[in-house]
Amino acid sequence: MSEVFAARRDRLREYCAASGSAAALVSRPANVRYLTGAAPPGAVLLLGRDEDVLLCAAAPTGQPDEGRPDEALATQVLGSPGGDPAVAAADLAVAHGADSLALEEHDLTVARHRALRAVAPRLRLGDLGGAVEQLRYVKDEEEISCLRIAAEIADQALGELLESILVGRTERHLALELERRLVDHGAESPAFPTSVATGPNAGSPGHVPTDRRVEEGDFLSVCLGAAYRGYRCEIGRTFVIGTTPADWQVELYDLVFAAQRAGREALVPGMPCRDVDRAARQVLDSAGYAAGLTQLTGHGVGLEIDEDPQLAPTAMGKLDACVPVTVEPGVHLPGRGGVRIDDTLVVRPEADGGPELLTITTKELLAL
């Protein structure tokens, strides 16, 4: 793996050289992990012309949720307690003879920026912007296989839940049980707080589980994901509790399903992100559900659960092959509940069979 991280750092080094920065300071945790294999709390990466250094506040523990740092990479642990590795990195950049340093201004606070300036007043401080996020946009097959395993874990956890008795249990308990099952099946942790929504809460995006109990006739919507080697996937499904779904439930389900399929089918390399959003959104729009739709119908996933691209009406940019995204339209009717269907897929060219579905749990409307 060491070469993978070194190659990523070399790409960033080329970017810095081209934009006139002698050195770069990477502080956003997911970016540090992408470039070094690890993100101990507070650690930053100093990318120099020749040498790179991972600066940590305390010795990296090599815990699964932090990753193990690239062994070929120099690591420095701060001696003084309470010190800021970013400030130490600016100091080190000067010691290495750098006259300029590009920073992640979307991550560093104004106060840390000022502290950096104070220790290195002659260093020209620039903005690295989203350069590392851009490198992270297209995934390699190693990253995709981590996402594939994460999706498999989420599918297993969800599958087991479907076999258990649901009526009478609270949203909160079901969410905790799903999280336990995720970890049982090998997740480092849930990829994000598991959402379980019943009855009038069903279909509400990002619903935080309450003490409401599952009842006969409810819609039940769940959204969960696993983190595996730092990579995070997402799956969302909606079910009906009881034997026969009501007509309005079947209709609403079919509609959201059609919207989600339209979104999935629009996942083609080169497709503008806003067009993927439009494909899903217009199915719901034309059925009269324009109001109350979420701002996104999907988003990229990777080392963070919510990364580029955004699938939204105002999104810029296009899809590319090997970009993993969620497609997750939904409708929530206040007081009645609703439906949300969410998959993680990888954009693939048609010649390779089109989008690769990572979350394979059935999207039939199951009555549980």
Add this chain to the structure above:
Amino acid sequence: MSEVFAARRDRLREYCAASGSAAALVSRPANVRYLTGAAPPGAVLLLGRDEDVLLCAAAPTGQPDEGRPDEALATQVLGSPGGDPAVAAADLAVAHGADSLALEEHDLTVARHRALRAVAPRLRLGDLGGAVEQLRYVKDEEEISCLRIAAEIADQALGELLESILVGRTERHLALELERRLVDHGAESPAFPTSVATGPNAGSPGHVPTDRRVEEGDFLSVCLGAAYRGYRCEIGRTFVIGTTPADWQVELYDLVFAAQRAGREALVPGMPCRDVDRAARQVLDSAGYAAGLTQLTGHGVGLEIDEDPQLAPTAMGKLDACVPVTVEPGVHLPGRGGVRIDDTLVVRPEADGGPELLTITTKELLAL
């Protein structure tokens, strides 16, 4: 509760007036919650001369983990998707006639600060610094009673675990079970990721649970906490698995216990924080464990699990009555394991009976 939040905002308003700022922008989530009762994701508080406004990216949901916003407070939900409430607040400050705005420079990123400057180029931007954190330092009785309930929940969760069979179960499972029990007993969520450490891992601060199983003769150390109405407590205990602890285990336990007691007994209003740290640390130091001790032997708790004061050798400042802190010295012997004992207490004057212990689970060395 509304008056409580209004009174807190008035104290901040006085601070701003005294330091020459017409308005303040509070963006750090725990600070927003302290002043408004809620912290919907991304929300900021604009504190004006006369009127305060809570600006949110989306409508506040009133979920327990976000709190309910003060109903007497004006709330604005951003119309445009993807907008930054902080930028909208700067705009609003100008509309309200403010010529200066104090920001939380330790929270705002350089990029957001630049965006603010762009929408309000004539607004004089200052630094609010840790003004709100300072207000949060001493807790009122309402806050302390939330911490008391949080501690009670953690005690209950831990107590139930002690009654179950532990040998053969993994650190990861025990941690998940503790978290489930926390929620069962009314926690909004765990206060921080639960740590369970067995055998050679025991006593290692912040240990992330692994698949190691509990064995006879192990030290088992756990550290957990509950969040209740946003307030977070912490408890840590170490046990021995099996019937009779080995001599080295008893000795090490007694030593850490003595250090922790010395720290607890130093919790007196007016005591310098570094002296509390020294009281606990020197017990371990003089037994030859100076190397490898953690940087802190305790810290404040409240709306965040790790807030002021720090109990550390270089800490500035003094304790005050009604300041809740943890006291949590420990020793970890690489390859052998160790002991950590952690309580949450509230500093009280001697006339009121001295420090109030919130986490009341026994600190005897139990053999489980």
